[in-house]
Amino acid sequence: MATPTTTEPAAPATGALLTDAIRVAVPESGFRQDLRATGIVWRRELIRFRTDRLRAVTSLIQPFLFLFILGTGLGSLAGRGLPAGINFRTFIYPGVVAMGVLFTAIFSAGSIVWDREFGFLREMLVAPVNRGAIVLGKCLGGATVATFQGIIVLALAGLAGVPYNPVLIITLIGELLLLSFTLTAFGVMMAARIKQFQAFMALTQMLVLPLFFLSGALYPLNGLPTWLTILTRIDPLTYIVDPMRRAVFSHLNISPAALHALAPGVSWGGWVVPEGLSLGIVALMGAVMVVIAIAEFNKTE
Amino acid sequence: MAVQTGTEAGDSAHPGPAKPGAGRDPAISVSELTKRYGDLEAVRGISFEVAAGETFGFLGPNGAGKSTTISILCTLVRPTSGRAAVAGHDVVAERDTVRRNIGLVFQDTTLDSYLTAEQNLRFHADLYGVPKAAVAPRMRQVLEMVGLWDRRESLVRTYSGGMQRRLEIARGLLHAPHVLFLDEPTVGLDPQTRSSIWRYINDLKQREDITIFLTTHYMDEAEHCDRIAIIDHGQIVAIDTPEALKASVGKDRVQISTADDQAAIAALAERFGLEAAMHEGLVTFSVESGEEFVPRLFAELDVAIRSVSVARPSLDDVFMSYTGRTIRDTEATGADAMRAMAQRFGRRR
Numbered sequence: 001m002a003t004p005t006t007t008e009p010a011a012p013a014t015g016a017l018l019t020d021a022i023r024v025a026v027p028e029s030g031f032r033q034d035l036r037a038t039g040i041v042w043r044r045e046l047i048r049f050r051t052d053r054l055r056a057v058t059s060l061i062q063p064f065l066f067l068f069i070l071g072t073g074l075g076s077l078a079g080r081g082l083p084a085g086i087n088f089r090t091f092i093y094p095g096v097v098a099m100g101v102l103f104t105a106i107f108s109a110g111s112i113v114w115d116r117e118f119g120f121l122r123e124m125l126v127a128p129v130n131r132g133a134i135v136l137g138k139c140l141g142g143a144t145v146a147t148f149q150g151i152i153v154l155a156l157a158g159l160a161g162v163p164y165n166p167v168l169i170i171t172l173i174g175e176l177l178l179l180s181f182t183l184t185a186f187g188v189m190m191a192a193r194i195k196q197f198q199a200f201m202a203l204t205q206m207l208v209l210p211l212f213f214l215s216g217a218l219y220p221l222n223g224l225p226t227w228l229t230i231l232t233r234i235d236p237l238t239y240i241v242d243p244m245r246r247a248v249f250s251h252l253n254i255s256p257a258a259l260h261a262l263a264p265g266v267s268w269g270g271w272v273v274p275e276g277l278s279l280g281i282v283a284l285m286g287a288v289m290v291v292i293a294i295a296e297f298n299k300t301e
Numbered sequence: 302m303a304v305q306t307g308t309e310a311g312d313s314a315h316p317g318p319a320k321p322g323a324g325r326d327p328a329i330s331v332s333e334l335t336k337r338y339g340d341l342e343a344v345r346g347i348s349f350e351v352a353a354g355e356t357f358g359f360l361g362p363n364g365a366g367k368s369t370t371i372s373i374l375c376t377l378v379r380p381t382s383g384r385a386a387v388a389g390h391d392v393v394a395e396r397d398t399v400r401r402n403i404g405l406v407f408q409d410t411t412l413d414s415y416l417t418a419e420q421n422l423r424f425h426a427d428l429y430g431v432p433k434a435a436v437a438p439r440m441r442q443v444l445e446m447v448g449l450w451d452r453r454e455s456l457v458r459t460y461s462g463g464m465q466r467r468l469e470i471a472r473g474l475l476h477a478p479h480v481l482f483l484d485e486p487t488v489g490l491d492p493q494t495r496s497s498i499w500r501y502i503n504d505l506k507q508r509e510d511i512t513i514f515l516t517t518h519y520m521d522e523a524e525h526c527d528r529i530a531i532i533d534h535g536q537i538v539a540i541d542t543p544e545a546l547k548a549s550v551g552k553d554r555v556q557i558s559t560a561d562d563q564a565a566i567a568a569l570a571e572r573f574g575l576e577a578a579m580h581e582g583l584v585t586f587s588v589e590s591g592e593e594f595v596p597r598l599f600a601e602l603d604v605a606i607r608s609v610s611v612a613r614p615s616l617d618d619v620f621m622s623y624t625g626r627t628i629r630d631t632e633a634t635g636a637d638a639m640r641a642m643a644q645r646f647g648r649r650r
Contacts, residue, residue, distance in 0.1 A: 029397055033430045040427035048415055119411040126377065127428040128400035 045141025095217020108142030109187020142184030182286030192296030334383035358526035404473030463494035553591030
């Protein structure tokens with residue numbers, strides 16, 4: 001049964017005896033099979049997202065609150081410290097875009113815990129495919145769905161005083177994709193261990209806000225007290241918010257001094273981390289977490 | 302306890318079109334299988350074979366080792382010792398090959414209730430690598446088989462419990478497995494739905510060349526099997542066709558209601574040498590062949606008879622005679638109620 005073969009299907013007429021069962025020879029596992037499995041797990045995430053409008057709407061509320069309520073309210077105070085022509089909303093915009101994908105990506109991964117509670121995970125785990133293919137499909141699915149969500153926030157760029165520059169938009173989408181993948185991988189890794197959905201939600205809620213606040217999404221990364229400087233440098237989210245902010249500010253019409261004050265870049269003891277390395281750190285973390293997640297799922301059953 | 306591993310019994314009892322077992326390797330063969338969880342020995346050295354094409358049932362109370370055994374055969378649990386092969390492949394060494402060759406229907410639902418029936422099946426087809434050209438026709442075939450073709454575009458969460466179970470059976474068959482495993486296929490369903498599930502399973506045996514292995518703690522369901530194994534405390538205590546098992550228990554039970562019960566009991570003892578007693582307000586006794594005995598009873602008993610009933614030994618009697626208790630003595634009903642509750646709770650969320 002090495003090659004998939006099919007004979008002509010008997011035209012099934014309702015009520016008629018289907019004595020000629022359609023021959024199905026399931027092929028040996030291999031790369032193509034795994035790819036197909038990854039594909040369908042990915043597609044399921046998209047279908048679920050499309051039919052779950054409520055989730056799409058609710059996960060947009062938080063970025064809106066931050067951008068327009070907090071951004072406008074705090075802006076009247078913080079704006080005094082900003083160079084002329086720069087709005088506080090513009091400053092926090094890259095961080096808010098990142099936040100737009102934060103919840104969706106982790107929720108997506110959390111559906112594994114949900115699937116375990118409702119049995120569907122078993123359907124995936126008993127299939128004759130590589131577990132890695134399933135984990136990868138899940139991470140890519142979560143990344144895609146979360147990036148869609150991020151694109152909606154990107155569409156609001158004009159309201160935050162950010163220009164609709166094609167190069168900028170594409171750069172930001174690429175960075176969102178990377179961030180979403182890493183976040184989903186993080187969620188999947190956690191979901192391998194946590195068996196109850198409530199526990200998963202509680203734990204991620206507990207982690208998400210500190211990660212967001214420490215990422216420099218709401219303030220510049222220079223001139224902070226030492227303890228906060230150290231904490232911001234440990235937060236992985238910092239390494240994606242910073243390149244996003246640098247991308248946004250490089251497309252604004254502002255003086256080099258203002259640029260340096262607002263988007264100084266992440267520095268390690270005075271050395272400014274290049275954007276490429278920043279993104280590389282995020283990618284590496286994503287890869288490591290996928291590997292851990294696969295190992296975890298290979299251990300069970 | 303001697304365990305019969307031959308396939309002859311299955312052959313002679315199988316009514317289906319394809320003669321099972323004839324010159325083919327057994328679909329399942331198990332030898333000296335054990336599974337230990339810490340101090341608990343869930344399965345204690347069981348051996349049996351299931352012929353290709355046979356419908357084989359594991360009958361026993363909850364906690365007897367049925368689920369552990371089926372999980373080992375489905376490659377979900379590794380045995381502590383012993384061997385098991387399904388469709389000719391070792392369940393430990395050739396896990397993925399076994400998985401490609403089996404279909405699984407678990408006790409608890411494993412459907413994605415937020416997808417349609419069709420989407421659930423497509424997911425399964427891709428995961429099991431069903432050749433792309435075969436997916437659509439095969440999907441239609443299995444959905445029609447369980448009567449859900451018209452509802453294929455409905456979300457699974459709009460399905461009743463019985464429809465969900467039927468869809469799971471259809472999905473289990475989608476990749477044309479050699480062996481279909483059904484773990485308590487009708488647990489938590491109402492009697493009408495249970496009998497309709499059995500109609501589909503029996504129908505399936507006619508249509509597809511497939512071996513079915515199922516577990517149940519319902520006596521009446523075990524009757525549908527070609528052969529059954531009675532399992533208790535992790536061991537097989539009896540294995541044969543339902544007919545042969547019932548025959549091994551022997552006598553039919555006859556109950557009569559008469560004008561004068563005491564006189565009837567005396568007459569039965571005197572004339573036929575039968576020991577009768579009052580049970581459930583009726584004169585009750587056992588004879589070898591109840592149907593042949595009744596005409597003699599009418600002809601020879603002096604006491605007027607108002608009614609007669611003859612009952613063949615049921616699998617309940619079989620279970621009783623091999624284990625010393627009825628299956629209902631165990632906590633089965635309590636566990637059922639709890640599972641049904643859990644399912645209702647799950648659906649509401």
